[in-house]
Structures are given as C-alpha cells and as structure tokens.
Amino acid sequence: MNAPPHVRAETPLISWVEANRQWLVAAIANLRDRLNSNADTGTSIVSADCVQCTASTDFDPALVSLAKMFGLSPFERELLLLLAGLEIDDALRKAFIRISGDPAGRATFGAALAVLVRPHWDALSPDGPLRQWRLMAPEPASALMLSPLRLDERILHFITGVFATDGVLAGMTTRVAGKPAEAEDLPLARRIAAALQSGAVVVLDDGDLAFRRDWLAAIAAASRRDVLWIEARDIPAEPDAVVTAARHVDRELLIGRVIPAINVADGSAQDALALASRLGGGTVWLGAAPAGLDALPSGRRVLRFALPVPTAARLSARLLARWRTLADGRDEAVEAQLDYAARHFHLGSGAIDRLIETVKATEPGRRAETVWQAARAAARGGLDALAQRIETRAMFADIVLPVGQHGMLRDIARQLRQRERVYRDWGFGEKYQLGQGLVALFAGESGTGKTLAAEAIAAQAGLDLYRVDLATLVSKYIGETEKNLKRLFDAADTSGAVLLFDEADALFGKRSEVKDSHDRYANIEIAYLLQRVEAYRGLAVLTTNMKSALDRAFLRRIRFVVNFPVPDQSAREQIWRRQFPPAAPCGEIDFKALAKLNICGGNIRSIAVSAAFKAADAGCAIDQTLLMMAAHEEFAKLERSFSGDRGKAG
Secondary structure, three states: OOOOOOOOOOOOHHHHHHHHHHHHHHHHHHHHHHHHHHHHHOOOOOOOOOOOOOOOOOOOOHHHHHHHHHOOOHHHHHHHHHHHHHHHOHHHHHHHHHHHOOOOOOOEHHHHHHHOOOOOHHHHOOOOHHHHOOOEEEOOOOOHHHOEEEEOHHHHHHHOOOOOOOHHHEOOEEEEOOOOOOOOOHHHHHHHHHHHHOOOEEEEOOOOHHHHHHHHHHHHHHHOOEEEEEEHHHOOOOHHHHHHHHHHHHHHHHHOOEEEEEEOOOOOHHHHHHHHOOOOOOEEEEOOOOHHHHHOOOOOOEEEOOOOOOOHHHHHHHHHHHHHHHOOOOOHHHHHHHHHHHHHOOOOHHHHHHHHHHHHOOOHHHHHHHHHHHHHHHOOOOHHHOOEEEOOOOOHHHOOOOHHHHHHHHHHHHHHHHHHHHHHHOOHHHHOOOOOOEEEEEEEOOOOOHHHHHHHHHHHHOOOEEEEOHHHHOOOOOOHHHHHHHHHHHHHHHHOOEEEEOOHHHOOEOOOOOOOHHHHHHHHHHHHHHHHHHHOOOEEEEEEOOHHHEOHHHHHOOOEEEEEOOOOHHHHHHHHHOOOOOOOOEOOOOHHHHHOOOOOHHHHHHHHHHHHHHHHHHOOOEOHHHHHHHHHHHHHHOOOOHHHHOOOOO
C-alpha cells in the first residue's frame, strides 16, 4: 500500500513510521506531564501546545498532517491527541483520571475544555471539522458537555501510523493498488489524473470492465494513489447511509491517498448517482453514465475521455514481456503461439495473468498447444453474463447443404481466421478503414441448419460461439437498448467470439415511418445495432426465417447472405445417416424410406433422439419401427398430417 499522503516520496516508509511513533510518544508524554502538573498545582489550563504544527522540511507527523488537511484549531488538534493517548497510553489515562475525577478515564467535552489549550465551544459543532469529517463523536448522553468523546478507529490508526481500512466502508469498497501506464498511455493517464485532482467526475465507458480496470490502475499510478473501488450494487439504498458513506469516502480520499471509482456495470446506476452527487472530490465513474450525472448538485465538471484500444502489436509485446519475466526458460514455440493469440484476443492485464498461469501449469512439452484454448478462456471476460455460450462440436462435414452454400460458409471461416493478417499485418485495414466488419445473414426455415453452420464456423476458427437473445437487450425505456448493446459488444470485442443473433428480423425489420418519438428512437436503436455489428471485429451472424421482412438497406450492408433451403430427398437421406453415433445400437433402418418424410434437419434430429430414448427404455436397438413412431409424434407436434407426408415410408 502507499505511504500516508503527508509522507514525501523520498522518505522511506519504515523510517517515517518509526519517526512518527517517536514523535507521538513524546507528544503524549508532554501532555501527560502537563496534566500531572495541573493536578499537582490546581492550575486548570496551561498555554503550551503539545502538538507542534510548524512545517518541517524532513518530517511531518500524522497528527500534524491531519490537522492541516481539515483545518483544525490548536484545541481541536490537542483534543485528538488526548483521545488517541487515552486509547494507547495507560500513564496518560491515569493522569487524566486524577484531573477529571472520572474513574473510567473517559474524556468528556467539559473536561477537555478545562484542561486543553485555547478551548472553544464550537469545536463540538456538527458543522465543525471534528464532527463533520467524523474524526470523533460524542456518545449519546443527557447533556452534551458530559458526553464521553470517542475517537474514530480509522483516525486512531492514522495518527499512530498504522494502515487500516475504514469500517464504515467495509463491504462497499476495496482498495486496489495502481500500476504504471505504458509510455504511450502515460500522457493521457496524467491528463485524467489532473482532472481528478481538480475535483472532476471522470467517466470511463470504453471497452470492457477489464480494459477500464487497466486504465484506472494507470491513472492511479500517475496520481501516486491507490484506487478505492466501489461496487454500485453494494451502495446502501437508505439516504442517511448514503450521506454517511459519502463523507467517509471523501475523508478516505484525503487521508488514505485514494481515487474513488464507482463501478456501475452490475449495479444500480441510480444508487451510484445518489452517492456521486454527495461526493466532493475527484471521482471515476466506470460504465454508461445516466443523464443525471451531468447535473450534479455540487456543479462539478463531468468529463469523458476516449481511451485508445491498444494495438495488437502492443498487446503481444505486453504478453511476451510478462511471460519472459515468469517463464522458466525460453520456448520459441510457446512465444510464437502467445504472439498469435495476443493479436487475435484483446487481453487485459487480468486475462494475461490467467493465460500465463494456465500455460505455466501445463507440462513443458504441451504448452504451445494449450496457448490458444487458454487465451480463448481468459478473454471471455463478462460475456457469459450477457449471452449464452454454445459448445461447438459441429464440423463442416456435418452440414448437408448445396455446394454453393457450403463454399460460402468456408469463405466466412477463412475471412474470420485471416482477418488479423490481412487488415493489420498486410495494411489493408489502414487503406480501407470502413467495411471491415464481418456480418453474415443466414436465412431459412427453422431446422435447416443455421445454428449448426454457425457452430461449424466457430469450431473451424477455434473461437467461442455465443447466442444473443435480443429480447433481453431490447428495452422499452429510451436509451436502455443502446446501453445494453454497448455492454454486449464491449465484452465481445475482447474475446473476438462469434455472435449469433437468432430471429434478427425482430429488430432488423423494415424501419417504420416516423410518426412520434417512439418511432424515432426505435429506428435509432436499429441503426445503432447495425453500426455496432458492422464495427465488431469478430463475426456477427444474423439468422432469420423471414428474409423478406428485413430492411433492404441492411441487406446491402451485409457481406454474406447464405440461404438455407429445405433439404430435398437426397439431402434428407444424408442427414438421416449422420444422426447416429458409432456407439448407438442400431437395428434395421430404411434410410431411403425415412428420407421421403418431408421435414427439415432439426426435425430429423428430434426424431432420432426421441427414438433413441424409446429404445433405451425398451432395452432394444433403434430400428425403423421406433423411428416411425417418433416421426408420428413429431408430425403431430408440427400439426401436420403424417400419412400425407410420409409417402411410401409407411
């Protein structure tokens, strides 16, 4: 952890802690001697100040620094010294008992007024620094003058030079150390640090959470502070509790050398806004900002900084440098695979650490072959919380389609696999900056193999496949849909996964004539989704069984349009023959007869699985009779006449 804020950078922390201890012991001894002298002579007040607040070129005691931070008077300074001394020095407690007459040795405000230097009544005012900043507080009693005073535990530890967390903030905050920025990022990190120093609220909403964490660590290091990480979901909802939390966060900013950062990714933006509106110091807002953030009651500036995404070359250099620091020897094969993975996945510092940990734990001879899968897992980030990951087991050999469609699917996989080489290594990305997004539309009836084709492409490229449920992203509240989509694509950009948007016509339908504000915002949502899909550096697959419902303007901007026809009899026979695993007990099956059933591949799979369960329950092989029974049930589910469709199958 960092040294206290009043400790100069050139002062060794251990030396400062020892010097602070010696100073505090001497100051308490001075106060103790004065109280003993007062008790012996009967004098009520001695004007000598036991806390010296003159600046020192070599050493600033914690209590002196605290007094300067909060503008404490000599009486208030010495009151804190007295309360701290009563906690840690038995001799001072005995001296205070003699002079105050309280057998418990508790300091009341009345006793403090009688024995400390230059007393003033407003030191106990709720608006005074002692109580406003929760440095100390009177315990409930019938009379304020007789109330015992209690020193805040965090302040006691600060005065004694001991690092401690604030109990009020426990469960809501976590302290995170800063990490120096790379040379290219240092100027921007310093600019943001200067904005925070001026008390601004800085919004960081670019990239995924890991990307923002890395930048936040760099900003903290540029400020020579730590991060006080605040989860929005942990912010109390009660107004009084929010006020108290805000005061303690602001206090920690001063005495704890931290930058408060509120993460709203998985929490309530309104709770976060309630806290931010109460804070007085520089604050970082992580995530999409609500409209109310630009109109804080304090009138503080709200600044947004565009965070540059690191290039593939920088990511590779960062990963290789980290690996060479921790690896047990050079391995060119492993380093080549790490370089290749870094140029495809956008790995933050946390993902890099997870990747290296996995590779290091692998046998040396197998490390190179594990790099890609380890990088793929490390780069997933928060995407699992936003979409459904599909295990990709299908291959191109499993897909039955006409030759032309089969070739288009392989072209998609080829472009996905070679994007980094063409656009970055060969410079095509600089020459043609627009139209780099890889978008494919799969059109066809349900069960014709659209999802299976997406699986095969992802498997061929060695990438994850995520199915996106548009119903969970579209919101009736204006602006919320765009925020949800931004979260999805920010997380997906890290992994480069294949995104599958099922039934895309639900959102990519023909844009309506603008008759009111709802129509206008609906069209904006559609345009925003298409913009993000086109800019996505991975593959976005849109599926529909109503191609005619799609807007023509959208179709012109989609690179691949693959039509999935209903399989003919020959194709259906191939599909039937591929349904049964080698371990499945198959009896006599007439595939040519089954192929006469006019159904799609998805229905064929359902019939095969249903028949397998019937066979397992009966303890027999899967045969034609069971398959026809299962087919009859499938046709009933489809509300179609089985006898009319089976031809000569029956």
